[in-house]
Amino acid sequence: MARAIVNVPARAKRGEIVEVKTLAQHPMETGFRRTQTGELIPRDIIRRFTCTYNGTEVYRVDLHPAMSANPLIAFSTIATETGTLAFQWAGDNGYSVTETASIRVE
């Protein structure tokens, strides 16, 4: 099942700054909503997003309940070399999703 969509340009020039867009499917339950009978629905969110480029961390986000459901995280990174960008989302209740994208740097 598509748990995340990542958008990375397939190729770039060495040193070029590229835009990365990521979208993860997750309700990001805040822990503030209540059921019809008044019980609090427990918090269930993504806590951390990490992007590594050929193994080196280049961007990391700590998320809190104020991040919308199905969180979009868009950022930039320098196209340093050909390789793989790996994306990891980790959160409550053992949530863990990884996605990768290749980039060809000339």
Add this chain to the structure above:
Amino acid sequence: MTTRREFLVLAATSLALSEAARAQLDPNLAANRKAAFQEALRRIVGDTQVRRGRVKLQLPPLIDNGNSVPLSVAVESPMTEADHVRAIHVLTEKNPLPDVASVRLGPRAGRATLSTRVRLADTQSVTAIAQMSDGSFWSDSAEVVVTLSACLEEGLI
């Protein structure tokens, strides 16, 4: 159709609300949230003074729905080893919790930016703080008018 029994159960349950839920009915809500914001700010910057500038926080002034407000932060910085942005923090003043997101980055980012979508519980001011490699802190704030709020309105349907 709610039966009388169901109604009594509902009434009893609401009286027996958990502390967390009762906290949302607190008459000192605004003051408490503001204090929480100050506390979160202090946790991030310590005693260092936060300067206005170099950070550009963009939010639409009037939004369709508080559940999903597009937010973008951009920090002026050469992003070199010697001079770069180490972290970007986003905080709110009136949400149940002040923290929204904290970004860790470095020269590899090329540009110090974050684009995302956040939840806003009320018309309020949102603040973005950038932590520089030289230990200084810079910030920007933006005001947003929220008519349909997140967190506090039930999405029952």
Add this chain to the structure above:
Amino acid sequence: MSLRTALLFAASLLCAGAGAGEIPPSERLSGYDLMSRETRAMQDDDATNPGMLWVLDGEALWNRKAGAVGRACAACHGDARTSMKGVAARYPAFDAALRRPVNLEERIKLCRSERQKAPPLAFESRDLLALTAYVARQSRGLPIAIVIDERTLPFLDAGREAFHRRQGQLNLACSQCHDDNWGRRLAGSLIPQAHPTGYPLYRLEWQGLGSLERRLRNCLIGIRAEPYAFGAPEFVDLELYLMWRANGMKIETPAVRP
């Protein structure tokens, strides 16, 4: 078609076109045109449109073997990009066996249980939403093309009557907001013309993808009327009318709406 039926049919079409308070074709606006620039941007970019998460799920389901027959949708329908092009634009469509129109969700459910011999997909379930979104996505950019003939006319009339009927504790008819007061505000929200051009869509209020029926239930609850159950024939009549009323407008699935 007999002469009498043809005359009745023609008369009905004339009445339909010149309905009091109905929006003239030149003034038709999608909910898209009435939302903020930022929400429009969210819909326009597939990389930031959360509805695409469901579309991708739907693509996976389309290609997955299912049911006692062990066949995927793709086994009969091939590549959805060609076979499903234009389909969503003409639904709800008449089903000869049931002798009434069915919407796209029902058509998929029918295929699932009757052809794939698979356990039924529940209305508003993640799988049904994903498949519907994937199929409807293939009609993106195409104009809505509901064809009314003698078989579907009575259901169109029922839908039109429901749209103009006052109901609920607030005693409001759909037409009072969506024909007579679109563009104005109701408690801070802009009233759209109610053209279902982008369903299933990602509604910010839901923080998820939902069907047209879910939205209609929201409306009925909003005017304090008893909402029909998912799949009720009254809903399909209304959907038929709404889609016909939006004929010519482009499909936007998966749309994003506040």
